[in-house]
Every structure is written in C-alpha cells, then in structure tokens.
Amino acid sequence: MKIDYLTLFPEMFDGILNHSIMKRAQDKGVLQTNTVNFRDFAENKHNQVDDYPYGGGQGMVLKPEPVFNAMQAVEHTEATRVILMCPQGKPFNQALAQELSEAEHLVFICGHYEGYDERIRTQLVTDEVSIGDYVLTGGELPAMTMTDAIVRLIPGVLGNQQSHEDDSFQDGLLEFPQYTRPRSYLGHDVPDVLLSGNHAHIEQWRHEQKLINTWVKRPDLLEQYPLTTEDQKILETYKKQLKK
Structure with missing residues (x-):
C-alpha cells in the first residue's frame, strides 16, 4: 500500500x-x-x-x-x-x-x-x-x-496475522476480558475456565463475555449484531443474575 x-x-x-x-x-x-x-x-x-x-x-x-x-x-x-x-x-x-x-x-x-x-x-x-x-x-x-x-489490518504487518481477529469491533462485538500471570493478585483470581485447558469451553466463555461486555458498555452495537437464540439466552441469564 x-x-x-x-x-x-x-x-x-x-x-x-x-x-x-x-x-x-x-x-x-x-x-x-x-x-x-x-x-x-x-x-x-x-x-x-x-x-x-x-x-x-x-x-x-x-x-x-x-x-x-x-x-x-x-x-x-x-x-x-x-x-x-x-x-x-x-x-x-x-x-x-x-x-x-x-x-x-x-x-x-x-x-x-x-x-x-x-x-x-x-x-x-x-x-x-x-x-x-x-x-x-x-x-x-x-x-x-x-x-x-x-x-495493522494489511496482511504481513502484524507478527501474528490472526492477532487482530479478536479485537473489539472486528466481528461487531467488544473484546473479551484478558488475563495473565500472576494467577491471583490482590485477592482477584483468573477465571477457572481459562486454566482448564478445555479450548471449547474457553471459546464459549470468551463469546459469552464478548456479548456481556457489549451489552453493558455498548448496547447500541447489538442492534446491528445477528444475535442467535443461544446469544439471547446468554444475555437473559446475565440480566437475571444482576437482579438477584
């Protein structure tokens, strides 16, 4: 370019x-x-x-x-x-x-x-x-x-070409939370699912967190996002938890 x-x-x-x-x-x-x-x-x-x-x-x-x-x-x-x-x-x-x-x-x-x-x-x-x-x-x-x-989106620019795919807005949602060492800091722990080694569960958790993050911080983005039935269930469950 x-x-x-x-x-x-x-x-x-x-x-x-x-x-x-x-x-x-x-x-x-x-x-x-x-x-x-x-x-x-x-x-x-x-x-x-x-x-x-x-x-x-x-x-x-x-x-x-x-x-x-x-x-x-x-x-x-x-x-x-x-x-x-x-x-x-x-x-x-x-x-x-x-x-x-x-x-x-x-x-x-x-x-x-x-x-x-x-x-x-x-x-x-x-x-x-x-x-x-x-x-x-x-x-x-x-x-x-x-x-x-x-x-940064041009192929060959970033060291890892896949690294931008999880960025906020790339798929219409905000990014999921990220954690690194130490496992526990000031009484706050890394979620267990990220330490499980179960990649399917980790991907599911990350998708759930992206939906929740977007609903909490930028609900306007969800107006254009194609929510599935499962996505709607995730958000409804989260909203119910907030009311408890």
Missing part, C-alpha cells in the same frame, strides 16, 4: 510513521508513505493557501489551487481512494478500516482553518470521513488515527 498525506504540517507525521507498527510495515516493504506540503503548490508569491469566504463569514477557507496542484503532483489512478478528513464525513469504524486496508493507494487531504473550498470536496474526493462528532484544529490527527487502524 502507498499512502500520501496532503498537509500543511508534514512534520506532524514523523512520530507515527517512524515508530512501532508503521515503521515495521515500511521496513518490510508492505507500506510506502509520502507527505506533501500543499503550500508548496500555492499560485501566489506569498504561498497563501487560504482566503476569506465569498458571502462573508467567520474564519478562512482553504483555496482550491494548492490542493488541486498537489494532487496532480501525486501519482494516482482511478482506483486511488482520496480521503477528506471532515466532520461532515461518514463515521470511521472497523468495517471501513478493513475496506480501506485492501486498497493499493490512499491519499489523505488534511485541512486547516475554517473549511475547504467546496470544489475540493466535489471534484477530488472519493471519501469524506470523520473520526467522531467533534471538531479538531486540522485533519492530521484523524489521518494518523485512521492510518494506524488501517495499516
């Missing part, structure tokens, strides 16, 4: 791209990244990239020319996913991360100031994405967050 970032602050990406999973992916040749400062593509002597909005209003709006020119300088095809980081975009989730991890080329447009000239949105962008219902100063942090979530 190749990822290009169109940004006014390319140095912000140094931290995430040069450490941990991102660096490992690049060292393996699985990932190639590039930052482009679109201020370098401004068409005026002061390298101005923003201007006052037509019709009046607060703040400054990103001009189209620098971003369009920067996109022309980036090698891309019709298959390239051009992502605009924007609070108006569709919410980012694990399903979208999985979808984008299968792309060969991503371009993140990271804006600043009050907003974008609408022609950037309508003429360049394939995906408008938001990481939450709040507003940040710029698109760099959301782009980094998405990059981390996407790249």
Whole structure:
C-alpha cells in the first residue's frame, strides 16, 4: 500500500510513521508513505493557501489551487481512494478500516482553518470521513488515527496475522476480558475456565463475555449484531443474575 498525506504540517507525521507498527510495515516493504506540503503548490508569491469566504463569514477557507496542484503532483489512478478528513464525513469504524486496508493507494487531504473550498470536496474526493462528532484544529490527527487502524489490518504487518481477529469491533462485538500471570493478585483470581485447558469451553466463555461486555458498555452495537437464540439466552441469564 502507498499512502500520501496532503498537509500543511508534514512534520506532524514523523512520530507515527517512524515508530512501532508503521515503521515495521515500511521496513518490510508492505507500506510506502509520502507527505506533501500543499503550500508548496500555492499560485501566489506569498504561498497563501487560504482566503476569506465569498458571502462573508467567520474564519478562512482553504483555496482550491494548492490542493488541486498537489494532487496532480501525486501519482494516482482511478482506483486511488482520496480521503477528506471532515466532520461532515461518514463515521470511521472497523468495517471501513478493513475496506480501506485492501486498497493499493490512499491519499489523505488534511485541512486547516475554517473549511475547504467546496470544489475540493466535489471534484477530488472519493471519501469524506470523520473520526467522531467533534471538531479538531486540522485533519492530521484523524489521518494518523485512521492510518494506524488501517495499516495493522494489511496482511504481513502484524507478527501474528490472526492477532487482530479478536479485537473489539472486528466481528461487531467488544473484546473479551484478558488475563495473565500472576494467577491471583490482590485477592482477584483468573477465571477457572481459562486454566482448564478445555479450548471449547474457553471459546464459549470468551463469546459469552464478548456479548456481556457489549451489552453493558455498548448496547447500541447489538442492534446491528445477528444475535442467535443461544446469544439471547446468554444475555437473559446475565440480566437475571444482576437482579438477584
């Protein structure tokens, strides 16, 4: 995969791209990244990239020319996913991360100031994405967050390719509780089932815990999850136990 970032602050990406999973992916040749400062593509002597909005209003709006020119300088095809980081975009989730991890080329447009000239949105962008219902100063942090979530799903990036399959949201549920040594700590013990060696019972327990965790912490996720009759029995039993 190749990822290009169109940004006014390319140095912000140094931290995430040069450490941990991102660096490992690049060292393996699985990932190639590039930052482009679109201020370098401004068409005026002061390298101005923003201007006052037509019709009046607060703040400054990103001009189209620098971003369009920067996109022309980036090698891309019709298959390239051009992502605009924007609070108006569709919410980012694990399903979208999985979808984008299968792309060969991503371009993140990271804006600043009050907003974008609408022609950037309508003429360049394939995906408008938001990481939450709040507003940040710029698109760099959301782009980094998405990059981390996407790249770790690319085959060959993680040491154990199966390790992300039990992550929260991967199958629509939250993750089950995890334990390690010591067996007993401050009067709290590891559940016996995890020490039994019975893998079928362990898998059943983990599924039950995922259902319960999701119902307690994110019940909205269960509205989209295909609960089986057995799943419903597990939740009903848990609810009855709470009433005792």
